[in-house]
Amino acid sequence: MVTLTELKKDTRALLCNSCAKCSTACPLDGFAGFSPVRMVSVGPTADEVREQAVAAQRCLTCSLCEIRCPQGVHIAEFARGLRREATDGLREPCPHGQVFQAAAVPEWAGRVPSRDLSWIDEDLRVAETGEIALFVGCLPLFDALFEDRFGVRTTDIARSAIRALNQLGIEPVVVAEERCCGHDLLWGGDDDGFATLARANADSFAARGVELILTTCAECCRTWRLDYPEAVPEYQPRVQHLVEYLDERLQADELAFRDDDTARTVTYQDPCRLGRHLGVTDAPRRLLDAAPGVELAEMDRSGADAVCCGTAGFIHCDAASRRLQAERLASASDTGATTLLTACPKCLIHFACAQNEDGRRNRPSPAIEVEDLTIFTTRMLAGLEASSPGTNGERTEAVT
Amino acid sequence: MIGGDVRLDGGAAPHLLLTVPELQADPISVEAVAPAPCTMACPAGVNVKAYVSLIAEGRFAEALDEVRRRCTLPSVCGRICHAPCEPACTRSVVDGPLAIRALKRFVADVGDDDRVVAPVAVSKDQAVAVIGSGPAGLTAAHDLRRAGYQVTIFEAKPELGGMLRYGIADYRLPPDVLDAEIAAVLGVGIDVETGHELSSYEDVTALMEGGYDAVLVAVGAQRGRLLAIPGEDDSAAIEDALGFLRRVNEGDRTSVEGKVIVIGGGSTAIEAARTALRLGARPVEILYRRSRDEMPAGHEEVVQAEAEGVTFRFLAAPQRAVIRDGRLTGIECLEMELGEPDGDGRRRPVPIPDSTFFAESDRVLAAVGQEAVLDFVPNDDAAMVDRGLLAADEGTSMTRWWGVFAAGDVVSGPATVIEAIAAGHEAADSIAAYLETGTPRLPRSLHAPAVEYGLADPPPVESPPVPAPVLGLEPGDEFAEVEQAYTADQAVAEAGRCLRCGPCSECAACAVTCDRRHLLVGLAPDGATRPRTWLPLRTTAAVAGRLRANGSAAGGVASASGDTTDAAVEVRPVVVDYVEERCRGCSLCLDVCQFEALALRNPDDPESRVVLDPAACRGCALCAAVCPTAALRPAAHADGWWDAVLAAIFEPDTGDEAGPAVVVTCDTRPHAGSPAEGDVVACRCVGQVHPGMLLELARRGATRITVETCADCRFEDGARLAQQHVEETSALLAALGGDATSVTLVPAARPGAPDQAGAVSDALAMALRGEGG
């Protein structure tokens, strides 16, 4: 058990001088009484700790506050630490009936599940063993719930990724006994559950000889790159978001875009985990810069300053999430772009949910299409037919 | 019945459903162990009904033991407690409340003359310093010492007791009574340092560094406020009543000459007036800015003061002290009238323009409020001092200063003895938890589990209140105790008036008004505070059996003998649990609710959230299954229902390799005879069981999950949602590499129970209304 004092030391919260700069930066500040500065300066009574442990579950852990904090307090980490204290019915219920938490829990009654990989189309080439692997993550689970509800098919992202890699002559390893990366368990305060998952995944990938792990999800990427080395120190593969990898290949002239003169204006949502947590803001922009006919119009706040999509993981969702989604979509549409790109399937789902909701409530909705950057990029790669299955990014019909 | 049919060898569901007829057709009778209004009204949770009943049976020593369980100073409280239990007494509406305080005094006086308090052994190696020896400090010291800690009381004054000794006068609380009471408290082995004032920050830190592991600050509110009117500082004839009383209580009996005006309406004002009267002042008048009804002083005090000759002038407020030739001649006042109620609900006095009048007086005593003296708080720390009082966490009694706790008037402001005692208990519990675990205690109920006394059924008595004897003011013996004790016969007669109330009066009104047909019944956890909706249940074998089966681990029920149970149960209608803060306004729920229980708060506002009409909701929780944010949740789930279901199915591990099969079914269907084999999860509607729950069952190893749908769903949409959930779960299982075919949907083959409950409660309602034939 980590004590509050240790947590405060570990996250530099002991240095907090209550300047409240975090609170001014926090997109949630004041919503339902949440205040980062109150959270960070919690103490000393058990009541206060409990109160803030409950409040901490609202935190987006987006880290917008951290780039303002003069003392360098790891505020999001602090929130994560506090959540561990929220036990005994104090834990806020997770959205979507906890379904992703149930799916993530490592103990499947002792059985090692072998995932259904039938979503990998015939013409895509994957390998059993090898140096480069694609970590698929929860994409097939998302389809089970969200494809019908608001017409996002996130396995298309994985299909695109494999297609792009095949184009580079790589047959990525896809592991059937892959588990959830554990991001939501970790950020929900379940350290033990996370460690078990991390070990199981690391074992499977190590056994296949994998040395480079590619993800299409910002959260998986952060988790593998920053949190796995702590949980499983003996296995330290390179971890990259596919966008980073494609960018590297592009710089090395191993990758080219097809000639295309249709002019398009797009904008880009930096996922918190990729942008602020991992500092990856240039790679996606270099890719877009190189793509033919594509003009990147930046939103008011972008890069390290980009505002969160409203929900990190499937940990908490409420009216504040909705408000952030609405504001972010409006901001994207204000740039004049027709497409909002993101490099995280969760951002994609959250924006799609907000748009779908606008439709149901007959609310005016900003006219902008939301698409995943991997799909968008792959579709324009030289040598790939625009109509290849899984790369067209078209939405299946929404059934509501 | 929710959860009631789950295999029961393992865990326990904290709630089950009983129908209204089940509750009403079986007699629900009142038991002696249930908290009555008097008990609920007592700040310290003294079990009034129990000790009053014991007095009625002549069992005086047991009665006093029962009082002592929560009241450290029975003789003191028997004399001067403001007795909030009395206005709460049900008998008020018949022929006047029981004289509860007088009964307590009676047992305190006669209960156990021969009691010897033996020192308690020190069993812990930690020590606690208690600063202040008023009722709060004495109570906490007593509790902690009995728990085995070393305790030292530090008291500034030469003698112990706080306001009991230096505020309250002898004619209400004789010093020998107080001495005996305090001696009994100290008898458990408390160290005392009198004449030791802690007056600086360093004094307190020295304690903490000098071997005390926790400090309790119980210093009361010692500084009397003055009137803040012009001229008051120019004459020694104007002083604060507290200072005056303190002098008299220290033995200064200098006579008071001439006319005295006391300003204020609380105990201190009355005390000062009656004391001045006893020292020779004539006339003595109390000036109060509101009316008689708003006076905070106890009713009896006011009546007794009036009988002794104190006069009252209401709706008047002092404006200016008039001093001539250095001598006070009187005060100029304004007449007031009562305006709107203010924050605490009392009507605020408003001056009437041009109503100035002059009140002649030789001496003025101000009893208009008290403040704490907090010289030991570092640098006027604003977070520690709130409006002249010490701020302490409500739940843990801890101040911002780690390891330093506070209780009594110093936290609450001038209050009462029994509230100080209650605060002392709370603080002691918290300090013990802190010393034990490093974390102060979180709020817990004051109502300790009741003791069963095996009392006879109360006789239906019809009798007027028995007045306690009161002595008049005798010249030469002015400070003799005024109120006298009951004789044993009087006490038994007065106690015999008790109705032995429990919260339920068997009115059956719930059966008349409830059109939901079902009530959710939960077992009160041991020692929980029982709000009035918690019924003590004595019922037939059928219901008791179900409660027992469900509650074996939840406390109390298993001890039921034969066809009764001594559990307290909570009865409430089944309504979905809704937390508006979590709603994002997606409106998905609106489509599934068949009872128009949900609506957008304001349909024209795009930001609007949903509101729930609990009166229309029938608790099907279909909305909860579609709500993405968990703003809506099945009522039973909020109380850990689902965890209990999971525990019952999967723990203990039966060692069965295959894992259990689970049947999810509607609670209107008898599950015997189901074609599907397995552990039955009976729920209000199968449509509420969403993919998260089904996946959890699969993940824990359920080999087969069968969801049975009703063709005639009483909530209409249940079957459709159940189908959707089963399909989604299959897809999730496939993606995860589980067995996608393990979750199936089947139509329930057996007929559902007819809505018998509805029919019976309709009939009952008609009978109660005197309709039908």
Ligand SMILES: Cc1cc2nc3c(=O)[nH]c(=O)nc-3n(C[C@H](O)[C@H](O)[C@H](O)COP(=O)(O)OP(=O)(O)OC[C@H]3O[C@@H](n4cnc5c(N)ncnc54)[C@H](O)[C@@H]3O)c2cc1C
């Ligand atoms: C005149 C009068 C009449 C009242 N009548 C009633 C009544 O009829 N019924 C009723 O219920 N309540 C009555 N009360 C209120 C009741 O007496 C108080 O609410 C109660 O005593 C508060 O208890 P306490 O332990 O918090 O503080 P106190 O009783 O005030 O005790 C505090 C103790 O701490 C000591 N102390 C203070 N500072 C220090 C220091 N720095 N170092 C060491 N020791 C210190 C004080 O000397 C005192 O002994 C009356 C009060 C007064 C003044």
Ligand code: SF4
């Ligand atoms: S991490 Fe994000 S949500 Fe949390 S306090 Fe910082 S800015 Fe606010």
Ligand code: SF4
């Ligand atoms: S009648 Fe008896 S049980 Fe009922 S409130 Fe009065 S004292 Fe308490």
Ligand code: SF4
């Ligand atoms: S529980 Fe059923 S009746 Fe109540 S609001 Fe939800 S859908 Fe409507």
Ligand code: SF4
């Ligand atoms: S389904 Fe939940 S989030 Fe959506 S409107 Fe209803 S209560 Fe709100």
